[in-house]
Amino acid sequence: MRQGMDIAAAAAEIKAGRLVAFPTETVYGLGADATSGVGVARVYEAKARPQFNPLITHVASADEAFNLGDFSQDAKALAHRFWPGPLTIVVPRAASCPVAMLASAGLSSIALRVPAHEVALELIRASGVPLVAPSANPSGRISPTRAEHVRGYFPQLTVLDGGACAVGVESTVVSFLDGTARLLRPGGLSREALGIALGESNSEILHAPGGLLSHYAPNAAVRLNATHVEPGEALLAFGPHVPAHSGPMRNLSPSGDLAEAAACLFENLHALDAEKVARIAVMPIPLHGLGEAIHDRLTRAAAPR
Ligand code: TXA
Ligand code: MG
Numbered sequence: 001m002r003q004g005m006d007i008a009a010a011a012a013e014i015k016a017g018r019l020v021a022f023p024t025e026t027v028y029g030l031g032a033d034a035t036s037g038v039g040v041a042r043v044y045e046a047k048a049r050p051q052f053n054p055l056i057t058h059v060a061s062a063d064e065a066f067n068l069g070d071f072s073q074d075a076k077a078l079a080h081r082f083w084p085g086p087l088t089i090v091v092p093r094a095a096s097c098p099v100a101m102l103a104s105a106g107l108s109s110i111a112l113r114v115p116a117h118e119v120a121l122e123l124i125r126a127s128g129v130p131l132v133a134p135s136a137n138p139s140g141r142i143s144p145t146r147a148e149h150v151r152g153y154f155p156q157l158t159v160l161d162g163g164a165c166a167v168g169v170e171s172t173v174v175s176f177l178d179g180t181a182r183l184l185r186p187g188g189l190s191r192e193a194l195g196i197a198l199g200e201s202n203s204e205i206l207h208a209p210g211g212l213l214s215h216y217a218p219n220a221a222v223r224l225n226a227t228h229v230e231p232g233e234a235l236l237a238f239g240p241h242v243p244a245h246s247g248p249m250r251n252l253s254p255s256g257d258l259a260e261a262a263a264c265l266f267e268n269l270h271a272l273d274a275e276k277v278a279r280i281a282v283m284p285i286p287l288h289g290l291g292e293a294i295h296d297r298l299t300r301a302a303a304p305r
Contacts (some may be wrong), residue, residue, distance in 0.1 A: 006160055007119070011126035014039075015156055019046055021136040021150045022113035022123050023162025024029040026086050026170050026188050027143040027266065028150050029058070029099070029133030030157075031123065037100040040132055044102075046154065049139045054105040055132040056171070058086050058207055060124040065089070065112040068097045075176040084116035086167050086188030090175035097141050103132045119162040135170060142216055142273070142301075143170065145266045168263035169293045170235065186292040188262065216266075218280065220275040222302035226281035234277040236268060238285055248275040252285075252294075265297065 010020045017039045020031050031047060032039035034057045044052055061064050062079045069091035071079065079089060093099070093110045106108050116122065124131055135143040136150045136157075144150045145168050147161035172187035172194065183191065220234070227243065230234050234248035239256040242249075250268040254260035272280050282298055285291050 005024045006108060007122050007126050010123055010158055010206075011128075012159055014123070014127040014129070014131065017042070017221060019157060020123070021119075021129060021147075021154070021159040022118045022131075022133070023147070023160060023165060024058075024133070025084075025114070025165060026167045027145055027165055028136040028159075029091060029115075029120070029131075030136040030154075031058070031131040033127065034058075034099045034130040034132040035104050036129075040102045041069045041165050043132060043134060043197075046157075047134060047137070047139045049134075052102065052105040053104050053134075054107055054109075054111060055134050056173075057099050058115055058120065058124060058131045058133050059109060060121050061114060063128065067112045068094055069112055070094055072179070074181065078174065078181075079114075082116035082189060082194075085095050085114070085123070086116070086169075086171040087194075088113040088171045088173045088185075088187075090173060090177065090184065091103065092177065099130060099132075105283040109175070109177060111219050113174065117162060119160050126167060140217055140305075142218055142269050143266050145263075149270055151268075164267070165283055166263060166265075166298045168265055168267070169290070169297060170270065172293070184216050186296045187292070188293065190285065190289045192289060192293060216269075216300045217305060218269050218299045218301060218304075220273055220277050221279040222298065223279055224298060225279045225300050227283070229281050232277065233279045233281045234272045234275055236280055236282040238283045242283070248272055248277060258286065258288075258290040258294065261285070265294055269301065 013020050017036050032043045088111050090111045107304040124254045145165040147159050167188040170187045172189040173185035175182045229245040234246045
């Protein structure tokens, strides 16, 4: 009952052109009315994005997405197979698309997704408009997977609390712009699960526009592929065979389960960062399945800033 009232109030905020943070299965989103240029501009303002990166437009059903973008047969097949779910599909904007041009940063394409979270779907339906929603963190910081993370970043913001995000990393972004499917960002739906040839190797990922290399960064420095821990470091472990260490430590998955690791990746980065260590040593993560998205986010966290 309480949640229903929260959603009605949050939808009123959205309709007034203001921002609301809401849970999705991947990470918490910073939502605004996608058809409002002012609403979209407020998202960039709140995140302090260095440039207008294009945003994902969230809708409640595949049919709504098909009205906003021109989907090929292949793109429609992916939508039907994986929505609601952690997949974003980039297609040409439909001629009648009412989404603000600022949301696609001037591109003639649009990124669309149906999130698999009841609170997100209810908010979209109650608002009666599609919602743009980047992750609800200031630009360059770790993405939030709990309402508390969002409140820490934006104390004034209306936040719908849906508990911890089940997937824990952002959606996989695939474009269908010239007849071929291209993987622009690895994410919560693995390349294997997509089941389509999206390039020959992991290095073939084409980076989505506006993607900064240094991103998802904790305050601490990050050292990858660590097989031992140096003095002053915290350890972000993975799997059963953990090097000896007496300082702060978190294990992404003691059993070596990549889905479990993805779900708690950002949460553990937030937690180790709160220990105020100088550096976080991260054990090697396998590159298959969701390991590709985990590796992408950790590489960005480790990039020079
Ligand atoms: O899981 C997610 O996708 C989360 C939740 C809240 O839904 N949202 C999210 O949004 O990660 P954001 O703004 O952090 O990432 C949007 C991604 C970027 O990589 C951007 O470059 C890409 O989508 N993108 C958006 N529009 C695009 C377009 N027209 N063409 C190519 N890439 C696009
Ligand atoms: Mg983000």
